[in-house]
Amino acid sequence: MRLFLAMAWRNVWRHRRRSVLTVMTIALGLAFNIFMRALGDGFHEQMVDNSVRAHIGHIQIHRAGYHDDPAITKTLPQPDRIRSAIESLPGVRGASFRVLGDGLASSAENSAGVSVVGVDPDEEPTVTTIHRAVIRGRYLERGQHKPCLIGERLAKTLQVDVGDSLVLLAQAADGSMAGEKYRVEGVFRSGAPELDRGVVYLVAEDAQELFVLPGRFSEAVILLDSSRAVDETARRLEAELAGLEVEVLPWYVVEPYIQQFIELDDAFFYVIVLILFIVISVGILNTILMSVFERVREFGVMMSLGMKPRQVVRLVVLEAFLLGVVGVVFGGLLGSAFTLYYEAAGMDFGAWAEGAAALGLTTTITYPKLTAANLFWSNTSVLLVVVLVAFYPAWHAARLEPVEAMRHV
Amino acid sequence: MSEKRPAALVEVRGVSKTYRDHVAVHALRDVSFSLAKGEFAAVVGPSGSGKTTLLNLVGALDVSDSGLIRIAGHELTATPREELADFRLRHLGFVFQAYNLFPVLTVLENLEFVAVLQGMAAAERRRRARELLAAVGLAGLAEKRPPELSGGEQQRVAVLRAIMTEPDLVLADEPTANLDSENAGILLDMMERMNREKGITFLFSTHDPRVMERARKLIRLRDGRIE
Numbered sequence: 061m062r063l064f065l066a067m068a069w070r071n072v073w074r075h076r077r078r079s080v081l082t083v084m085t086i087a088l089g090l091a092f093n094i095f096m097r098a099l100g101d102g103f104h105e106q107m108v109d110n111s112v113r114a115h116i117g118h119i120q121i122h123r124a125g126y127h128d129d130p131a132i133t134k135t136l137p138q139p140d141r142i143r144s145a146i147e148s149l150p151g152v153r154g155a156s157f158r159v160l161g162d163g164l165a166s167s168a169e170n171s172a173g174v175s176v177v178g179v180d181p182d183e184e185p186t187v188t189t190i191h192r193a194v195i196r197g198r199y200l201e202r203g204q205h206k207p208c209l210i211g212e213r214l215a216k217t218l219q220v221d222v223g224d225s226l227v228l229l230a231q232a233a234d235g236s237m238a239g240e241k242y243r244v245e246g247v248f249r250s251g252a253p254e255l256d257r258g259v260v261y262l263v264a265e266d267a268q269e270l271f272v273l274p275g276r277f278s279e280a281v282i283l284l285d286s287s288r289a290v291d292e293t294a295r296r297l298e299a300e301l302a303g304l305e306v307e308v309l310p311w312y313v314v315e316p317y318i319q320q321f322i323e324l325d326d327a328f329f330y331v332i333v334l335i336l337f338i339v340i341s342v343g344i345l346n347t348i349l350m351s352v353f354e355r356v357r358e359f360g361v362m363m364s365l366g367m368k369p370r371q372v373v374r375l376v377v378l379e380a381f382l383l384g385v386v387g388v389v390f391g392g393l394l395g396s397a398f399t400l401y402y403e404a405a406g407m408d409f410g411a412w413a414e415g416a417a418a419l420g421l422t423t424t425i426t427y428p429k430l431t432a433a434n435l436f437w438s439n440t441s442v443l444l445v446v447v448l449v450a451f452y453p454a455w456h457a458a459r460l461e462p463v464e465a466m467r468h469v
Numbered sequence: 470m471s472e473k474r475p476a477a478l479v480e481v482r483g484v485s486k487t488y489r490d491h492v493a494v495h496a497l498r499d500v501s502f503s504l505a506k507g508e509f510a511a512v513v514g515p516s517g518s519g520k521t522t523l524l525n526l527v528g529a530l531d532v533s534d535s536g537l538i539r540i541a542g543h544e545l546t547a548t549p550r551e552e553l554a555d556f557r558l559r560h561l562g563f564v565f566q567a568y569n570l571f572p573v574l575t576v577l578e579n580l581e582f583v584a585v586l587q588g589m590a591a592a593e594r595r596r597r598a599r600e601l602l603a604a605v606g607l608a609g610l611a612e613k614r615p616p617e618l619s620g621g622e623q624q625r626v627a628v629l630r631a632i633m634t635e636p637d638l639v640l641a642d643e644p645t646a647n648l649d650s651e652n653a654g655i656l657l658d659m660m661e662r663m664n665r666e667k668g669i670t671f672l673f674s675t676h677d678p679r680v681m682e683r684a685r686k687l688i689r690l691r692d693g694r695i696e
Contacts, residue, residue: 062591063574063578063581063582063585064585066574066578067571067573067574067578070573070574071573074573357569358569358571361565361569361571362571363554364528364530364557364563365557365558365563365582365583365586365630366554366555366557366558366559366561366583366586366587367554367558367586368554368555369551369554371586462530463525463530463531466565466569
């Protein structure tokens, strides 16, 4: 075997320039593949993280049926028990209990339909980044007289700013029509259009008062240390809360469009990878075919001496494999280095800021994320393509008749 | 009481071969001969007489249209084509006119090639290869590659490759055609010595008088027939 390995390796470098070009094709293709996959992974993770940190959290708990039919009367049963269950789980970074409802926000100038989100001003920053998104005024504080926080776009629609008042009209849980006046304490810009134009944050107690839901909450939102723990934590929560009439929902059930977008984006990526692999395959096929055609006489001699067709196939495929390994080593290093650089520096897609905002991204800087899975699958698939492509020229070589082959000039 | 004659190593009986391309070319017609073990024989005749065709058939590189070829008890004409490669590996050695050493392998590795295919242990094949090189004074070339050798040296290495696994029969197609007199003499001396010392049977195809002089048996072909 060592002899054939040496023979294959030396055959690879018989035409150094051609082999170097082929190695470069493989390496550049692989590096591109690794980088694009990492960019996709980073982009997806950022998208999920932005959505999770902007509002929805990793996991939400509601009364059963609330997600499909979010009626104001469907509030959490035994919020204290739910709080204890959340606090007992590992990997929970924070939790926020919210009061949710719909209403009409009116100023002296205009009015707009809004979602009202009542939060504990201390709890909410443990889950979302809304407190950091305040661009004018300040974040909510308990003790102020009915403060509210509104998005920049809503402020523009209502033509109000910090210090102004707005009135919220809503149907309360008891069926009555409620109306209260609130002072705009702060204006935020989250980057998420639906938040910036349609959400009014209140202190939880004020929201409970508005909707006549004393001591009650519509949802508990949980942030975890790692998004990878979502499914496991959700399962454990369900077990902890068995017997309570609640639904425990991971983020991708709450906002399925994010997951759907990721799947669609992955599908586009695979089409690009397919095209890339076809290009690499043609390069490899060309190199190995030329190498076989140049050595027809040599294969004839090998077969005359007793080499079997399957051994000829093995030799040609081994040559392609070695070529592939060199390409994969260089491509892996190049792709990793390039990706790691941008993983630290970030890539600014400022020119596409509008589109990024529509996808729930609060920043135009994307950080590619290099994962072991990316490296493993990219390297393995490129190597596999190289080896598979080599079977055609190998089969061609194995079918040669020794006598005919030795006459080949 | 009659003494039983030993079976011939090579037995060719009534072998014919016709190539059909645009026109039928009768390369061999009803050829018969036999070779005993240890023979040093040559198939001779002018160009186009069928020498190479006969060597290809005896070398299990091609199949005859009719007749029987038996080598070391194996009837080639009854052996499936896919098993012929294994027969060549186990029983035959080849020397080609154009040397046909593998340029990417060293001299030592070229000698080892067939032994590797046979599955011989690494230490054993290395020992044998070095012994053979030393025996013919080529030990110093062991780590050189064929393009670094002269034609005569390459052909001597090719002969060593052919006998490395001590086959039943070595077939040499015009082995001296590309060599000058001095190198041809050295090569023939070497093959005679291997024939004498190791009992290896040689069958040449040639029209070189230097080979004919040394051959102890001549099989003369003309127009595909034995004269």
